[in-house]
Amino acid sequence: MMKSSELFERAKKVAPGGVHSPVRSFASVGGTPVFFEKADGAKMWDVEGKEYIDYCQSFGPLLFGHRHPDIAKVVHETTDLAWSFGAAEPYSLELAEFITSRIPWVEKIRFVNSGTEAVMSALRVARAATGRSKVLKFDGCYHGHLDALLVKAGSGLAGESSSDSAGIDAGMISQTLVLPLNDEKALIELFEKEGKNIACCAIEPLPANYGLLEQRKEFLQKFAQLAKEYGCLLLFDEVISGFRVGFQGMAGELGIEPDLVCYGKILGGGFPVGAYAGRTKYMDLVAPQGPVYQAGTLSANPFGMRAGLAMVSKLWNENPYPQLAERTKKMTQAIVDLLNGNKATNDIEWTASTYGSLFWFHQKTDEPIRTISAIPKGHKERFAKFFHALLKEGVYLAPSGYEVGFLSTAHDDAIIQETIRRCEIALKKL
Numbered sequence: 001m002m003k004s005s006e007l008f009e010r011a012k013k014v015a016p017g018g019v020h021s022p023v024r025s026f027a028s029v030g031g032t033p034v035f036f037e038k039a040d041g042a043k044m045w046d047v048e049g050k051e052y053i054d055y056c057q058s059f060g061p062l063l064f065g066h067r068h069p070d071i072a073k074v075v076h077e078t079t080d081l082a083w084s085f086g087a088a089e090p091y092s093l094e095l096a097e098f099i100t101s102r103i104p105w106v107e108k109i110r111f112v113n114s115g116t117e118a119v120m121s122a123l124r125v126a127r128a129a130t131g132r133s134k135v136l137k138f139d140g141c142y143h144g145h146l147d148a149l150l151v152k153a154g155s156g157l158a159g160e161s162s163s164d165s166a167g168i169d170a171g172m173i174s175q176t177l178v179l180p181l182n183d184e185k186a187l188i189e190l191f192e193k194e195g196k197n198i199a200c201c202a203i204e205p206l207p208a209n210y211g212l213l214e215q216r217k218e219f220l221q222k223f224a225q226l227a228k229e230y231g232c233l234l235l236f237d238e239v240i241s242g243f244r245v246g247f248q249g250m251a252g253e254l255g256i257e258p259d260l261v262c263y264g265k266i267l268g269g270g271f272p273v274g275a276y277a278g279r280t281k282y283m284d285l286v287a288p289q290g291p292v293y294q295a296g297t298l299s300a301n302p303f304g305m306r307a308g309l310a311m312v313s314k315l316w317n318e319n320p321y322p323q324l325a326e327r328t329k330k331m332t333q334a335i336v337d338l339l340n341g342n343k344a345t346n347d348i349e350w351t352a353s354t355y356g357s358l359f360w361f362h363q364k365t366d367e368p369i370r371t372i373s374a375i376p377k378g379h380k381e382r383f384a385k386f387f388h389a390l391l392k393e394g395v396y397l398a399p400s401g402y403e404v405g406f407l408s409t410a411h412d413d414a415i416i417q418e419t420i421r422r423c424e425i426a427l428k429k430l
């Protein structure tokens with residue numbers, strides 16, 4: 001039998017940190033990452049045969065759980081059709097038509113292979129459309145690992161940025177402005193100073209990559225209004241929220257129409273698909289229609305396109321959102337009660353922030369947490385303890401206190417009951 005610990009030792013010799021994306025390594029929670037072998041519905045099994053109920057769900061893409069039969073069927077069929085053409089095909093057309101006919105601000109769409117690629121390309125479009133160079137982002141929003149947005153707030157003036165990674169030349173981020181979330185005053189001041197130079201105003205309308213930092217609607221409305229007033233393109237990065245909080249994403253929930261929008265994660269039904277999209281007048285700037293170059297050898301791959309269509313049409317037909325939200329609330333409340341009733345964990349009062357099927361456990365604060373600076377001290381360590389207790393009993397959360405959890409439709413009442421039961425045992429053992 002293979003063991004995770006042995007595989008990790010081998011993996012570290014051939015891949016940096018033994019993984020192919022950082023959070024997978026357990027660096028944030030400590031210990032050895034579990035190596036998984038297979039998955040089905042709400043569950044995953046590791047290489048040692050142990051079963052886990054999975055609340056990471058590949059960081060969001062699997063809204064119907066692992067290998068849902070309706071999607072699996074399409075994937076199997078695709079195996080016998082073609083794996084890639086590098087030529088025009090009908091599958092991306094069907095997916096594009098399905099989406100553009102149901103999301104009004106998506107008039108045209110271009111498929112790529114990841115969320116990062118989508119955001120990178122959308123920035124290029126915004127700069128071409130406006131003839132301006134600056135981009136604005138918020139501290140606590142993640143937009144993929146493109147150089148220009150891998151930045152955090154600088155220590156000096158409002159709007160100033162500093163790189164969040166080694167290997168990024170100062171020139172790559174010199175045009176990036178960074179603001180704190182939830183701060184209208186800082187927003188207004190920055191627009192007065194820089195508004196006319198900003199090509200693109202980027203935001204996760206539901207920031208969900210640094211905990212779950214739900215924004216006030218008035219803040220997002222003010223942001224959209226200022227972007228419009230100053231002629232900047234409003235970019236909603238809905239890579240995580242798109243098709244997750246509702247079919248039309250946060251834009252639909254809020255009634256705010258972005259100029260450009262990025263999707264990923266759910267859109268590919270579990271395969272690598274991203275997309276950038278928006279009004280025709282902007283999207284027609286993209287090659288070969290327009291002068292903005294962007295291409296991809298495996299873009300609009302038949303597996304991603306056909307799995308994606310199976311995914312979004314199932315979402316549209318079944319509208320699983322209200323039930324997902326209800327189950328998420330019910331489950332997280334039960335776990336919060338366990339945490340608050342347990343001597344090993346109730347040195348603080350716990351709560352869960354939720355939005356639809358997204359959840360995030362943390363210490364209760366007087367005001368809802370909307371910025372990264374409002375995240376209570378000690379959060380990371382507290383989460384690590386909770387994470388490992390659950391892991392031992394077969395409940396898998398994303399291995400970082402700054403990642404959110406996801407429910408899928410496979411997390412039915414029985415799975416939720418079993419989760420709560422395992423959680424109770426886990427906490428008793430602490």
Ligand SMILES: *Cc1c(COP(=O)(O)O)cnc(C)c1O
Pocket residue numbers: 113114115116117119142143144145204209237238239240264265274
């Ligand atoms: C996941 C994510 C990305 C990056 O997508 P990748 O497919 O990992 O490149 C970008 N923006 C947001 C909001 C995300 O959640």
